[in-house]
Amino acid sequence: MKRIALLGMPNTGKSTLFNRISGASARVGNWPGITVDLMSAKILMGGHIAELIDLPGIYDLHGFSDDEQVVRHFLAHNTVDLVIVLLNSTQIDRQLSLLLQIKKLNLPTVLTLNMADEAKRVGITVDTENLEKELQMPVIQISAKYGDGLPKALQAAASVIHQHKTAPTPETIYHALQEDSQIEREMESLIQHNVQIPVMLNDNTTDKIDQVLLHKWLGLPLFFIAMYAMFDFIFTAGKPLQEGIAWLLDLVRTSTLEPLLSSSPAWLSGLLLDGIYNGLATVAAFVPIIILFFLVMSMIEDSGYLSRAAFLMDALMARMGLDGRGFVMMLMGFGCNVPALMGTRVMRSRAMRLLTMLVIPFSLCSARLQVFIFMIAALFTAEHAPLVLFTLYVMSFLTMFITAILFQGQYQNTEPFILELPPYRFPTPRQIVLRGWQEVKHFLNRASKFIVIGVVLVWLMTNFPTNAAPASVDTYAGQIGLLFAPILDPIGINRELSIALIFGFVAKEIVVGSLAVIYGLQGDALMAHMTTQIDWVQAMSFMLFTLIYTPCLSTIATLRNESKSTGFMWLSIAWSLGLAWVVSFVFYQGARALGF
Numbered sequence: 270m271k272r273i274a275l276l277g278m279p280n281t282g283k284s285t286l287f288n289r290i291s292g293a294s295a296r297v298g299n300w301p302g303i304t305v306d307l308m309s310a311k312i313l314m315g316g317h318i319a320e321l322i323d324l325p326g327i328y329d330l331h332g333f334s335d336d337e338q339v340v341r342h343f344l345a346h347n348t349v350d351l352v353i354v355l356l357n358s359t360q361i362d363r364q365l366s367l368l369l370q371i372k373k374l375n376l377p378t379v380l381t382l383n384m385a386d387e388a389k390r391v392g393i394t395v396d397t398e399n400l401e402k403e404l405q406m407p408v409i410q411i412s413a414k415y416g417d418g419l420p421k422a423l424q425a426a427a428s429v430i431h432q433h434k435t436a437p438t439p440e441t442i443y444h445a446l447q448e449d450s451q452i453e454r455e456m457e458s459l460i461q462h463n464v465q466i467p468v469m470l471n472d473n474t475t476d477k478i479d480q481v482l483l484h485k486w487l488g489l490p491l492f493f494i495a496m497y498a499m500f501d502f503i504f505t506a507g508k509p510l511q512e513g514i515a516w517l518l519d520l521v522r523t524s525t526l527e528p529l530l531s532s533s534p535a536w537l538s539g540l541l542l543d544g545i546y547n548g549l550a551t552v553a554a555f556v557p558i559i560i561l562f563f564l565v566m567s568m569i570e571d572s573g574y575l576s577r578a579a580f581l582m583d584a585l586m587a588r589m590g591l592d593g594r595g596f597v598m599m600l601m602g603f604g605c606n607v608p609a610l611m612g613t614r615v616m617r618s619r620a621m622r623l624l625t626m627l628v629i630p631f632s633l634c635s636a637r638l639q640v641f642i643f644m645i646a647a648l649f650t651a652e653h654a655p656l657v658l659f660t661l662y663v664m665s666f667l668t669m670f671i672t673a674i675l676f677q678g679q680y681q682n683t684e685p686f687i688l689e690l691p692p693y694r695f696p697t698p699r700q701i702v703l704r705g706w707q708e709v710k711h712f713l714n715r716a717s718k719f720i721v722i723g724v725v726l727v728w729l730m731t732n733f734p735t736n737a738a739p740a741s742v743d744t745y746a747g748q749i750g751l752l753f754a755p756i757l758d759p760i761g762i763n764r765e766l767s768i769a770l771i772f773g774f775v776a777k778e779i780v781v782g783s784l785a786v787i788y789g790l791q792g793d794a795l796m797a798h799m800t801t802q803i804d805w806v807q808a809m810s811f812m813l814f815t816l817i818y819t820p821c822l823s824t825i826a827t828l829r830n831e832s833k834s835t836g837f838m839w840l841s842i843a844w845s846l847g848l849a850w851v852v853s854f855v856f857y858q859g860a861r862a863l864g865f
Contacts, residue, residue, distance in 0.1 A: 315427025602632025
């Protein structure tokens with residue numbers, strides 16, 4: 270099977286091209302010589318099955334960042350039959366150096382010049398035929414966003430593979446990965462002879478938008494207003510969908526599952542209905558809101574606005590020992606903390622990496638989001654719901670900022686911040702759906718793995734020993750709740766909520782499912798019952814603790830692997846637990862003192 274590597278600089282549309290070629294068949298895999306997971310997909314290329322690997326975006330093959338080392342290690346330890354190099358047509362004068370570095374390795378290569386539509390709009394023309402002759406490789410202009418030129422590019426790639434050129438061995442690549450001082454002069458010659466760039470680009474739409482969104486005083490308020498509007502839309506559009514699915518799942522239980530299991534032993538029907546089904550159904554009811562969240566976030570991310578947010582936040586982040594890239598990683602953590610932690614590899618400074626990794630676990634990830642949506646829907650009105658969720662996101666940022674300020678002296682950094690702002694782009698519906706589906710699929714995979722195991726364990730703990738009343742203080746779960754009562758009572762977290770928190774340490778996806786099992790209810794019935802068990806002050810305290818306290822085991826493991834320090838891992842755990850308790854204590858006791 271042939272192996273094809275997709276390589277390019279950041280913000281060139283590489284992920285868009287990979288998604289367009291691979292569709293929904295992408296997977297994550299491990300590769301010899303490197304310690305990170307890379308996306309790959311089986312594709313049909315010229316009548317043959319080939320494996321397409323999406324390498325990290327890099328600026329320089331000879332650089333010192335972790336991503337650049339990953340690419341070098343991949344090429345030096347794996348036989349590559351074809352490299353598809355993707356460059357931004359509008360920035361070809363700055364990006365051609367990477368292609369020339371790849372060319373020196375004598376790898377079979379196809380050059381694809383992306384964003385041909387934007388290049389045409391701003392008056393940049395490329396003589397692809399002459400450039401192809403000088404480079405001695407296929408050169409095709411494409412638009413990964415719309416698919417223009419893609420069939421021609423794939424045909425050229427298949428043609429190169431069919432030529433059966435002997436790919437250099439990894440050992441040859443390893444020795445060829447030496448810096449070449451001739452590249453700069455060669456790049457200047459190629460640009461001069463084949464590319465026409467107007468003195469003043471004729472598309473100033475991006476500049477006009479940036480005058481508003483990057484305004485010194487208006488930029489940050491507009492960003493937070495946009496985030497609040499997003500939450501309001503998600504709740505407004507998602508609530509009817511959530512209620513509809515909850516009703517359907519409840520109907521399936523009462524009309525089908527209960528009659529089907531009516532003759533089964535009480536312990537079996539209890540495990541299947543009150544345990545597994547209640548837990549899974551309660552989580553499933555909130556999946557539409559999770560899907561909406563990821564679809565909207567994918568639109569914002571692909572539009573280029575998040576890069577502006579990083580730029581806006583850089584001055585503030587610098588005061589805390591971080592930079593704009595750290596802010597981007599925090600935003601990435603809203604999807605999942607794990608890839609955000611892995612994304613810190615682009616930082617050359619170890620001190621910067623460690624400080625950023627220390628704050629990322631406070632990002633409000635999708636698993637926590639599911640818990641908050643459930644609690645907010647149960648305890649707060651539709652008018653207050655967006656404001657409560659927005660407040661939790663603000664608290665997420667505050668805890669990250671507090672952590673950075675307190676620990677910046679321990680992790681001092683002098684690395685400069687460099688960020689390239691891409692032009693604004695409105696992603697196509699296909700891009701939005703593919704990107705959103707990848708995030709949702711990741712969430713569902715994690716949820717399905719952890720929730721089934723978690724709800725079964727919770728059911729066993731709330732129903733054993735058999736001589737105890739289910740979910741009573743005499744069960745194993747009840748005893749655990751009593752054990753933690755002296756610590757959690759002062760912050761308003763009762764025995765049932767404490768059990769959910771304990772299982773939430775494994776994965777936050779288990780929390781809501783655990784509550785469904787503990788109370789033996791699901792959907793609207795569970796939410797209605799929650800209002801009789803706790804008030805909004807307890808709910809808010811519980812959500813604050815869930816937001817801040819120790820992240821899931823996957824995040825903990827990634828922290829250990831990325832930092833290469835067990836001590837740093839325990840520091841993160843201890844700090845998050847302590848901060849969570851203090852914040853919840855101040856809020857709960859303060860609210861009670863004010864008469865709430």
